[in-house]
Amino acid sequence: MSAEAATGAGREPAIRVQGMEKSYKELHVLKGVDLEVARGSIFALLGSNGAGKTTMVRILSTLLRPDAGTATVNGFDVTADAQRVRESISLTGQFAAVDEVLTGRENLILVAKLRHLKDPGTVADDLLARFDLVDAGPRKAGTYSGGMRRRLDIAMSLIGNPPIIFLDEPTTGLDPEARIEVWQVVAELAKQGTTVLLTTQYLDEAEQLADRIAILHQGRIIVNGTLAELKALLPPAKVEYVEKQPSLEDIFLTLVGTNGKGGKDTNDGSGKSSPVTTESSKEQS
Structure with missing residues (x-):
């Protein structure tokens, strides 16, 4: 926050x-x-x-x-x-x-020109860097x-x-x-x-x-x-011991990573992927 x-x-x-x-x-x-x-x-x-x-x-x-x-x-x-x-x-x-026909950079330049800003190209490049889109900037937005x-x-x-x-x-x-x-x-x-x-x-x-x-x-x-x-509008939480299983979202993000560049390696070195196993743990909620 x-x-x-x-x-x-x-x-x-x-x-x-x-x-x-x-x-x-x-x-x-x-x-x-x-x-x-x-x-x-x-x-x-x-x-x-x-x-x-x-x-x-x-x-x-x-x-x-x-x-x-x-x-x-x-x-x-x-x-x-x-x-x-x-x-x-x-x-x-x-x-x-x-605009899917324009590249990402061209989309930004277009809006900067419509707002009558000086040096639209620099504005576009700064925003591409800020939003981690530099490599994607020359590509059409439709991709x-x-x-x-x-x-x-x-x-x-x-x-x-x-x-x-x-x-x-x-x-x-x-x-x-x-x-x-x-x-x-x-x-x-x-x-x-x-x-x-x-x-x-x-x-x-x-x-x-x-x-x-x-x-x-x-x-x-x-x-x-x-x-x-x-x-605070609801009654106070009760302290209980529960068995917490990972959610499907937990599993998905663990496997692929939160940045889309890959997560946990499940290859055992033999060229075959090993199944992912998780163990339930007892946690205090």
């Missing part, structure tokens, strides 16, 4: 929402949402499909107008100062918005893996150094390795002072990344707090 999150509470929040409402004809999606996001923090908005997460992000990024309530982003009203809000943010949607495409997509979102970034379910459809890659990128963003509002359906994602977590259910925020505060 970000170091800046601890001090963000004493400053004007990066995002403030009060009494937000939005309906589509008879469907009431948001029913009076209130939330604040501290600067330099990662704020996770959890909710099932149809809970209103994407609608909230679209309002905060000025793509939709609310029916009622107010919202400020970086101190600017999303309705009255929409242009200033757009200058302060970047939005990464559920699907990578890269990238899911994790690489998502990293390129986030890199494109950071051109111009926006102080606030919205990530709408950024790891949907990614494999375990790619999810970890994206998690590392998001954590690094917050360390460098970027405010991140993350929507997700994956509880472990919020648990790994977020400084604060809010649950949006049937158009309302039903709980909002740190992970420790949310855990």
Whole structure:
């Protein structure tokens, strides 16, 4: 989690929402949402499909107008100062918005030119290095893996150094390795002072990344707090001794490694692969 999150509470929040409402004809999606996001923090908005997460992000990024309530982003009203809000943010949607015909480097140069930045080539090269995409830079984006495409997509979102970034379910459809890659990128963003509002359906994602977590259910925020505060809502944990078996994800990541470059060597030297064996261990949960 970000170091800046601890001090963000004493400053004007990066995002403030009060009494937000939005309906589509008879469907009431948001029913009076209130939330604040501290600067330099990662704020996770959890909710099932149809809970209103994407609608909230679209309002905060000025793509939709609310029916009622107010919202400020970086101190600017999303309705009255929409242009200033757009200058302060970047939005990464559920699907990578890269041009598959262009190379990774060309995608970055294109966005840098659209933002009227000086020396777009240098901007692109710096981001390729930052996101570990230097070797892939000359290749067409259509040849990238899911994790690489998502990293390129986030890199494109950071051109111009926006102080606030919205990530709408950024790891949907990614494999375990790619999810970890994206998690590392998001954590690094917050360390460098970027405010991140993350929507997700994956509880472990919020648990790994977020400084604060809010649950949006049937158009309302039903709980909002740190992970420790949310855990305190339930009865204290009982101390029991359990036999813990490795999960399939544990096995997968052990075998292939978390960076996709190979993990545990299961070859016994005879040219044949030996079966992987694991022993249950008794641990205190």
